[in-house]
Amino acid sequence: MTVPEVLFVCVHNAGRSQMAAALLHHHARGRVAVRSAGSAPADSVNPAVREVMAEIGLDLSREFPKKLTSEAVEAADVVITMGCGDACPVFPGKRYLDWELADPAGRSAEEIRPLRDDIDARVRALVAELTG
Numbered sequence: 001m002t003v004p005e006v007l008f009v010c011v012h013n014a015g016r017s018q019m020a021a022a023l024l025h026h027h028a029r030g031r032v033a034v035r036s037a038g039s040a041p042a043d044s045v046n047p048a049v050r051e052v053m054a055e056i057g058l059d060l061s062r063e064f065p066k067k068l069t070s071e072a073v074e075a076a077d078v079v080i081t082m083g084c085g086d087a088c089p090v091f092p093g094k095r096y097l098d099w100e101l102a103d104p105a106g107r108s109a110e111e112i113r114p115l116r117d118d119i120d121a122r123v124r125a126l127v128a129e130l131t132g
Contacts, residue, residue: 004130005033007076013038013065015046015104016082019116022058023123031131037072041065048109052116055109078130 006024008017013036021036028034042065050060070089073079078095083103090096099122104112 003031003033004077005035005075006078006080006126006130007072008034008036008080008082009039009068009073010036010082011038011040011103012042012105013068014042014044015049015112016099016101016115016119018045018060018063018065019049019053019119020080020082020099020123022053022060022063023120024127026058027124027127028131032127035066035072035076037066037068039068041067046104048107048112049104049116051109052112055113056116056120078126080126 008020008024010017017036017038021034024032025034045060045063045065053060073089073094074091076094078097080097080099082099082101099119101118102115104115107115
């Protein structure tokens with residue numbers, strides 16, 4: 001039996017998609033394969049995002065933004081976009097979800113915490129749905 005694969009996509013792969021991937025990896029405990037990518041990847045993960053994730057015990061210090069590829073989309077069962085616009089390739093038979101979330105770029109840790117918590121709630125619901 002194979003596990004479902006989820007791909008989180010945002011523009012820079014430095015904030016929202018990194019948080020979502022780390023949270024899904026944590027909550028799914030190996031029951032879901034997780035990837036993240038960006039349509040225009042940044043040089044590094046947003047430091048304030050790393051900070052708010054560390055507050056809940058998730059270390060993003062080894063993570064880095066990755067370029068979105070058609071192969072990554074094709075390999076995924078579920079593709080969750082977070083503001084990547086039309087940059088995400090569409091393949092038949094894939095499930096696409098668009099999570100409208102504020103971009104954490106330029107925001108403080110205090111401003112990012114509610115976004116992290118919103119993503120966490122969405123990820124928990126996704127885990128329940130995919131592994132239920």
